[in-house]
Amino acid sequence: MSENIFEIKNAEYVYTGGVSALAGISLEIKKGERVAFMGANGSGKSTLLSLLDGLIFPSKGTVNAFGRELSETALSDADFAKSFRSKTGFVFQNPEVQLFCPTVREDIAFGPLCMGLAVEETEKFTQGIANELGITELLDRPPHRLSIGEKKKVAIATALVMDPEVIIMDEPTAGLDPLTTRHIIDLLIKAGQAGKTVITATHDIHTVEETADIIYILGRDKKITASGTPQKILNNASILMENNLIHMHTHKHGESEQPHAHPHLHDHHSHGHPV
């Protein structure tokens, strides 16, 4: 049986002011598993990722990571904090928050330096991840001179520079052009093949099949309403509809001289669209 990296038991989270973000979540994430959290806006996906990264702690219930409960006390233990942070890489939805240094190089180097790596070693790591992601030419640029796609790549580099065991990404492809989206999906596929545990929160039903082995749907009640393989979840139109992941609409098909309009589910239809 595979080792559990994360174990969440009846986790609830309530924001200041009494707004509930999660209402009793229980799940386990195994080593090397690729997990996607899906759901409508405000269903608690980002909050759940923050819990998994030990940035916030549950109001009720527990979150265990690498066999130890994630709590303020646990993360004030310098050794555990260092070990946990070096094993997990978190990519925020908004890359602006993750790029807080004056240059890309310093942003990427920030994590390794915080982990106590020497400058020479950090420089090697920085150059290595920059080569891997094809962002070498961006290293001496300030973050405000990057495009949104470049910012996202740099944000990913900042999280992956230490080669973490667990990669957590919040909306990795939101707002990106198709080519950058493809690069990021390929990166996630590669990470999965390398045995990394990949956890994503996404609305993108077009790519989730490639990046996840298991999907958890977070409902409006802030609980897990469905879970299963991508095939099982993506073929359940009613679940997807209920959670704003697909919608009914009309549109023109192909280059037909007599365009026809008809309602259908956006994702699963077979009308010979070019892929």
Place this chain on the structure above:
Amino acid sequence: MIKMKSHNFIEKTIASAASLVKESVFSEGTASKKGLMQGLDARFKVFSVLAFIICALFIKHTIVLLALYALCILLTLLSRVNLLFFLKRTLPFIPLFSVLIAIPAMFSFFTPGQAVWSMKAGGVSIAITRQGLHGAVLFIARVTASISFVILLSLTTHHFELLKCLRMFGVAQVFVMITGMCYRYIYLFAEIIENTFMAIKSRAGGVIRSSHGHKIVAWNMAMLWNRAYNLNEDVYNAMLSRGFSGEPVSIHRFRAKTADFLWIVFCCVVVVLFFALDAMLSGRCII
């Protein structure tokens, strides 16, 4: 077509403030050019500019100050900075820093001496003295040369390198790191201000009444404050996520080259020559 109010104060203020912040704080375009000053280590540049400013402070002859200013212009050209752009960036600051002091200093009330122009108003004699005029010109020349060197330094150096130079003066690393982050997000907020203004303009149709404009500005200030507050928490979380434990870190290391040492030697020689020239003009000789 909607007619725009060309004198709309709110419009001008918002748009200009945002672009001023972006242009004045970040001189990325000029700092990235391959020119003389851009190729030097920031620490050596700061040291040389300080030496030139001290030189300007102690020189007593306008002609020598003008020669110092000419050197600054020459360095500007060698650094491939557009001269017109450079003058536009420097000249507005000169009256700001000098006129309020220089104008009163010309008059006999403050600088008695040989009158070059005088008049009587209400029985009171007002005169501009030769000594006062000389003092004012000397002061303006000093300010001009000093500001020009500072602007040249800021145009040819990346803002983050300048911040790192603060460490030379014993400023704590944590202060340098926080200031660097502030700079980083000033740009983001300047962009938000610009975009917000564009959004307002697209909905308001181009003309915003002054009273309504005040409300918009006040609302935007509140909104920006709120965004800054939220961003603050997110950025801290992003730092925590990468293992930040309160200890400031930085990978940036200055690397001095032979050219930097040659530059410092050149600057020292130039400063000594300027002082010598100044002394010769005063009838003294130090070399």
